Each structure stands twice: as C-alpha cells, then as structure tokens.
Amino acid sequence: MAAGKHPGGGRPGQPAAKKSSAANGWVIALVTVVLVGGCIGIGVVNGDSGGTTVPAPAADERADTVPILAQAAASQGVCYGWRLESWYGSNPVSVGSNLGDGVPVVDDPACPRWVEVTADVRYTSESSESSDYALIDVTGSPDIDRADLYAVETGLARFGLVEDVFVDDPGWAVCRAAVALPLLLAETGVVAPAAAPTAQPGATAAPLPDAGSDFWRDRWGWLLATGGLLLVTALLFTVGFVQRGRQRAAAPAGRTPGKA
Template sequence: MTTAKQPAKAKQNAGAWVVWLVLGATVLVCVGSSILNRDSGGTTVPGPAADERADTVPLLVQAAESQGICYGWRLERSSGAEVSVGSNLGDGVPVTGDARCPRWVEVRARIMYTSSSSESNDWATVTVSGSDDLDRADLWAVDAGLDRFGLDTDTFVDDPGWAICRAAVTLPLLVAEAGVAPPAATPSADPAAPAGALPDAGSDFWRDRWGWLLATAGLLLVAALLITVGFVQRGRQRAATPAGRTRGAR
C-alpha cells in the first residue's frame, strides 16, 4: 500500500517543478524588461510624421522661390544623431552644403529625454543658423522670434516632430521681419495668429515607467500563483492525511 502512493507523489512533484519553472521564467522576463526600460526606455526622440513633412516642404518651396533664400530643419538627439532633416529641396535633403542654396537659413533642435531613474530633467536646445553672408544679429533675431509662435524649448520637449516643422515654416516670416529678405508672396502663417494647439503628446508617466509597471504586474501575478499553489497543495495534504491514518489503523 505504501508503494502505491509513490506514482501519485512523483506526479505531484513533476507538476510542482513545472509551476516553479513557469514562475521563474516570468520573474526573469519582468526583471529583464525593467532593466531595459531603466537604461533606454522612453528616451527615443520622435520625429515629425510623414504628413507633417509632406505639408512642410511645399511651403518652404514657395518661400524660397519668393525670397531667394533656402529654408530647412534639422532634429537631433542629444548625442548629435540625426532624427529628421529636410528643406525646400525635399524631405531628407539638408539645406546646407548644396550648390542650389547659396543663401540658406536652418532651424536646428537637439532633444534629450532622460530615463525615469535619472534625476535630470528632459531638455531641448533650439538654434537658427544661416549662410555666411547673413548677419549673425539677424539670425539671432529670427531665433528669438520663435517664442512668439509658442515654439519655446518646452514645446520642443513635448512634441519635437511637430515643433520642428512649425519652426521651419515660420522662418520665412521672421526672416522678412529682420529685413533680410522681402516678405514671401504667399505667407505660410499669420504672425498675429496664436499658435495652434499642440496634439496630445501622451503621458510621460507611461512613457518613462512602462517597464517598471510591467515588472510590478508580473510580480503580482507570481505572488497570486504562489498563493493559489499553496492553497491547492494544502488542500491535497489535508485530504491525504485521514486516508493514510485509516490505512495504518488497519
């Protein structure tokens, strides 16, 4: 009678091993995702959408033909890696170093997103540069004028893709205001009009902490499984104990 219990006991042990292997794999996945999120999650700089770039290029083409100055944009990560570049010459075509553009103005934004484990804040730098024939004071005036359109550093941090395209189409207006070129024949925006509302950039809470939330959910699931397994094994032990005592009494 004693040997008859061994297959059932071996089966229970095998089932327990399977449960522990599944739980161990779950813990490893949760911990790994949290580590990856700590190092790099939520720090990707989003570029402008395809339709935003497609709408920006024709406006820059009109301004360049009217004013005789090429206009472009450049969006970069804090490391200097390129996220998006374009000009009146086309999407993906920089305005600098091209023989077709002896005179040019470009807005450049560099964005830094920090991870949730960092004590530093997200930041952005925005500068306006131009060809050598343009006065530095005029370029500085163009740079400072971006704030009037709501294109400050906070806006670039919130939605860099939208902001860089908006800044690019604003350049012809500010260049004309600085007296560098005559007003464009077809203005791309009204300087007196307020800046359009930004689209919802999403929550930084989810962007910065998705890995930690996933790890927490996984650990809670593991705890629930452990409690369930404990109750099941406890119930089996209670059910098996009276039967064992009855056999021993006989």
Template sequence: MGTADRSRFTGATTPVSSGKTSLGKQVLGGLAIVVVVGLCVWGAASGGSDDGTGVPAPATDERAATVPILQHAASSQGICYGWKLLDWTSPVDAGSNLGEDLAVNADPRCPRWVEVVANIRYTSESSESPDRAEIHVEGSTDIDRPDLDTIANGLARFGLDEDAFIDDPGWAVTRAATTLPLLAAEAGLAQPLATPSTGPAAASSPLPAAGSDFWRDRWGWLFGTVGLLLLAALFLTVGVVQRRRQLRAAVPAQRAGAEAAGRTGEKA
C-alpha cells in the same frame, strides 16, 4: 527483527524518500526558471528601452506638410530653409525645401540657406539632471550672426520655446522650420512671401429674378384676411340654408290655414 521484516521495512520506506527528492528538484527547477525569466525581463526593460531617453523624430504627416511650405518660401525668397533634430550628438531627423532627409547646409543647390537646429537631451527618471533643449539657427556664410540670432529669438513668439521642444521635439522643429521665412523677412534677409495667385473665378450663373417684396412682410395679414372671408362665407351659407328651410316650413302652414278658412265659409 527478521530478514523478512527488514525487507518489508526497506521496501516501504524507499518509495517515500524517492518521492520527496523528486518534489524538491521540481521546486528548485521552477524557482530557477522564474529567476532567469525575471532577470531577462529586467535586462530588456532597463537596457533595451534606453530608459525612455530617446528623442522621437517628427511624424510622417508633419514632415510631409512642412516640405511644400518650405518649397514655396524658397522659390519666392531665394533662400533655402530646413530643419535638423539631434539627440544631443546623434542626428535624429533632417529635412528642407529639397525634401525629407535632405539638409541644406552642404547642398550646392542652396548657396544661401537658413536652418533651425534643435538639440534635445532627455535624462533618465533616476537622474537629478533636468531634460534640456538647445535651439539655434544656422545659416550660410553671407548671413550675419546677429541676424540669425534675431531669427532664433523670434521663435518664442510662436510658442516654440524650450518647453515646447522638450514636450514634442518632432512637432516643434518642423513648426519652427515653417516660421523661418517670416522671421527672415522681418530680419531684412528677404522679401515677404508672395501671396499665391489664384486663377480667375468661373462666371457664376445669374440669380433668379427676385419676386415682389409687397407680400413678404404682409403674409400674416393676408392669411388672417382670407380666414375671415372664409368664415364670413360659411356664416352666410348657413344663414341662407336656414332661411330657405324656414320659408319651406311657412308655405305649407299658410296653405293649411287658407283651406280651413274656405271650409268655414262654405258651411256658413
């Protein structure tokens, strides 16, 4: 093989080898990117979301609706009421008649207080351990433990059992807080809630004078009678008109007969 032939052979094969090498690098680079992105997504899904085991706090409207109820109860019974939600050992939410995010167990404005404490623990789907909820009622030192246990046991009457706290802990803990005044009154810790007083009602305007009841149940007979009278009047009118037509037709005939008789007499 000559030098020219070797040059042509070398020049023909070099571009093909370079193209294959570039294509292989692109494939490897794409696979590496896919692997890195997959690892990042897996790490975010497994670590960032905490495997869905976080305990949700009460909704804003649930907290806002609970505070006024507890404020009315506290002013009526002289006992502060509140709630506390825990993610096992970490606080999630708290509130009371003092306001949202304000607990009653360490506030000097509440020397006598009762609060419901819900301790929720969610386990991952891969774990064989079930979800757990521990609900108990705490109170100030002047309230006996048996009374607090009686209040805690009474929550189940309102459907606030362990399953309810596991399914929706935010709703359950605020709902439990609103039942504390009633249960405290049943336990003899306070008087029942006073019924909110309402102002005098505005004087209502007098009703219009009622009409006669004579025709109220007889309107059907009235319509039927009027209909019959109108029908009779119609028949009477038709009869009169026809009678007048008959009389008008009879008079010319009589006149024609009289004239014919007169002519016959004259000829005789």
C-alpha cells in the same frame, strides 16, 4: 563488536552525500541570481531606451512643410530647412528643407543662401533626476549676419515655439518653426516678404435666381391671416344663407288653415 556496524554508529557514504547536497544548493543559487539579474538588467535597458527616444515628425507634417518652404525659397531666394536631433543618437532624427524631405540645405550647391532651425531634444531616463529639455538654434549661410539669425531664433517664441513645446511634441514643433523662418527673416530686413500664394481662378458662378418682389416676401404672414379670415367669413355667410332659406321654406307648411 557486532558484525556490519562501524565505529561511531555512522552510515557509509554520509559525508559525501552532505557535500553533494551543499554543492547542488550553491549551483541552484548561482543560476537563480544570474537569471534574475539578467532579467532585471534587460528590463532596465529596454525601459530607458524606450523612454528616451525622440519621435520624428509625422509623414503628413513633413509633406505639408516642404511645399511651403519651397514657395518661400522661390520668392525670397533663400533656402529653408529643419533638423531634429537627439542626445542619444549620432544620426539626426529628421532633416528636411524646401528641397524635399530628408534633404538638408547645408552645403548643398542648390542653396548658396540658407537658414536652418535645429532642435536638439534630450530625454532622460525615469531613474534620472535630470529634467528633459531642448536646445533650439537657428543657423545660416555665412552671408547672413549672426545678429539677424539670433533675432529669428528669439522670434520663434512669438509663435508659441518655446522649449516646453519642443519637449512635448518635437516633430510638430520643428516643422512649425521651419515654416516660421521666412516671415521672421523678412522682419530682419535680410529678404523681402514672401509673395502671398495666389489661388487658381475657379469656374464662373451661375447667377442666382430672381428673388421676387419684396412686397410679397415681407407681408406673407399678414396676407395668409387675411385670406383665412375671408375664408371663414365666406363659410359663415354661406351657412347663414342656407339656414335662412330653409326657414322660409318651412314657414308656409306650418300655418293652420282658416287663420289669417
């Protein structure tokens, strides 16, 4: 047997090298699966949460709604409010009333009589086969009959405040529904109609200037045309008179002496 050779012609340490390469391959594959799976999971979670968030009413929408409700509450003696909720949130998305933005009317000592519209908007993820929808409910204090509240609730459709509108623009829809509550409640006879807003007296308007005579205003075109014709006539008369004078002056100078 030649020196330095092993039986079978193999190299020293070859089986250990194969085992090390196989172990490294499994580690790389496992790390790749974990990283890719984690990225996909994060993307799915973020995508679902962003697509199911119910937007709150804009600041100007809430600011415009509160004074309207405050005027109606002062006139009718009933507090009015709104509440926007989401299927995925335990806290309401937006609440407000005639008492202010963020102030509910339920269980408030300042509002023994109250009516509130609640919109529960539910958005589903893109991977779900379920459709988005909204639940609209009108509740009130115990002294207001449930039949009257139901009449107010169904009356919202007359203002175009149907389920699709609450799904498309829930913030605007819930504020618009809150503003419609005083009118719809008055139609049931529970309260008298709210007093119409009165405008503040403005400054006394200055009198208009004298318009002048209608004779000149209605006939200005005819008078302008007549004046133009008179001007042209005077110009032609002047030109003719001057030419006639020149002809008379030139006649004696052109006669031949000795002729009659």
